[in-house]
Amino acid sequence: MDTKQRALEKHYQWQGKIEVISRAPVTNREELSLCYTPGVAEPCLVIAGQPDKGYELTRRSNLVAVITDGTAVLGLGDIGPEAAMPVMEGKCALFKAFAGVDAFPICIDSNDPKAIIDTIALISKSFGGINLEDISAPRCFEIERELKKRCDIPVFHDDQHGTAIVTAAALINAVKVVGKKFGELNIVINGAGAAGISVAKLLLEMDFGSIVMCDTRGIIYEGADWLNPSKQEIAKVTNRHKKQGKLADALKGADVFIGVSKPGVVTPEMVFSMARGAIVFSMANPTPEIMPDLARQAGAAVVGTGRSDFPNQINNVLAFPGIFKGALAVRARDITEGMKIAAAQAIASIIDDAELNAERILPDPFDPRVAERVGRSVAEEAITSGIARIKEMPEDLK
Numbered sequence: 001m002d003t004k005q006r007a008l009e010k011h012y013q014w015q016g017k018i019e020v021i022s023r024a025p026v027t028n029r030e031e032l033s034l035c036y037t038p039g040v041a042e043p044c045l046v047i048a049g050q051p052d053k054g055y056e057l058t059r060r061s062n063l064v065a066v067i068t069d070g071t072a073v074l075g076l077g078d079i080g081p082e083a084a085m086p087v088m089e090g091k092c093a094l095f096k097a098f099a100g101v102d103a104f105p106i107c108i109d110s111n112d113p114k115a116i117i118d119t120i121a122l123i124s125k126s127f128g129g130i131n132l133e134d135i136s137a138p139r140c141f142e143i144e145r146e147l148k149k150r151c152d153i154p155v156f157h158d159d160q161h162g163t164a165i166v167t168a169a170a171l172i173n174a175v176k177v178v179g180k181k182f183g184e185l186n187i188v189i190n191g192a193g194a195a196g197i198s199v200a201k202l203l204l205e206m207d208f209g210s211i212v213m214c215d216t217r218g219i220i221y222e223g224a225d226w227l228n229p230s231k232q233e234i235a236k237v238t239n240r241h242k243k244q245g246k247l248a249d250a251l252k253g254a255d256v257f258i259g260v261s262k263p264g265v266v267t268p269e270m271v272f273s274m275a276r277g278a279i280v281f282s283m284a285n286p287t288p289e290i291m292p293d294l295a296r297q298a299g300a301a302v303v304g305t306g307r308s309d310f311p312n313q314i315n316n317v318l319a320f321p322g323i324f325k326g327a328l329a330v331r332a333r334d335i336t337e338g339m340k341i342a343a344a345q346a347i348a349s350i351i352d353d354a355e356l357n358a359e360r361i362l363p364d365p366f367d368p369r370v371a372e373r374v375g376r377s378v379a380e381e382a383i384t385s386g387i388a389r390i391k392e393m394p395e396d397l398k
Helices: 003-016 029-035 041-049 050-057 080-099 113-126 137-151 158-178 194-205 230-236 247-249 268-272 292-297 320-329 337-349 369-385
Strands: 063-068 102-107 129-134 155-157 185-190 209-215 256-259 279-282 302-305
Touching: 003 279, 003 320, 041 050, 063 113, 080 102, 080 320, 102 268, 113 137, 113 209, 129 137, 129 158, 129 320, 137 158, 137 185, 137 194, 137 302, 155 320, 158 194, 158 256, 158 279, 158 302, 158 337, 185 194, 185 247, 194 337, 209 230, 209 247, 230 369, 247 268, 268 292, 279 292, 292 337, 320 337, 320 369, 337 369
Parallel strands: 063 102, 063 129, 129 155, 185 209, 185 256, 256 279, 279 302
Antiparallel strands: none
């Protein structure tokens, strides 16, 4: 039985991957009075007078909303909110399993960015953080941007920033393997949607080097007449030599290829044309831009994909559980660029020089150090930058 069929049978068996379990016992009249009426009035009154006490008197301090509109689901595309629910439940299960963070799935039946923004903003007081998931570009940029203005809790679009953080972590270690210099890399990113643009912005923020971006029309350059607003914006800070042409033209002499696009768009000849010691992260799922064996045969020194059945899986689960663990622990108001960089550096640091090699640039997702170290680094940065409500590191993260 293949994985797809086994997964389907398990989902019929599970009938949902999460459930609500009471932390308060309700087995007698006294417990009922403490948990609910009349006793519950007292914490309500405290919160009414001091809203931040809600973090101490409710589960809000450890609760994330995982929210989608079902328009860009796991390589399946726009399948709608009902069909997105298994993915959102799965994401919630990962939050709990990897970081002990409670999460609840919410699927919004609207494609209108304003309706989505309003809905999330209006329910945000129930949660300590918002994880946006599987919302199509370019709408996702507007939705996240406006929610950051309206909400006083972290809002994080994992398809953008989780992908960027883990890609940056992988690149930190891949550059060490091939012996090249940070700040001097020539990087090509294929795919200028939510993930690709966010990857580009973070790599520029971290000063890895120069970036050329491509989409289905070819190399993106400032002034190209097919660019949407988000691509116009990224064109202003990439492709400083104003290259034009196709992906094959961009890859000639490049040090790094990062694919967040479509299967099979990179040929062995393209990889062969790259600089010596090339790094290839072909992350299209389930079929990458080029299969790892072909990339290696064509001369790639380090190869990563989004798949678990090849070395160097660039997997968002290395980032988002720990990021929210740290942000929630210090009641951060936002997730900043500095916190993202801290997360990437923390992930990369788990692989020490003794174990670092071409097939070992990222830690295993099940390594218990990952969420702890990412959480601690994110919390430290939040405190240092003044974005945290709690000004001292919590004991469980020290």
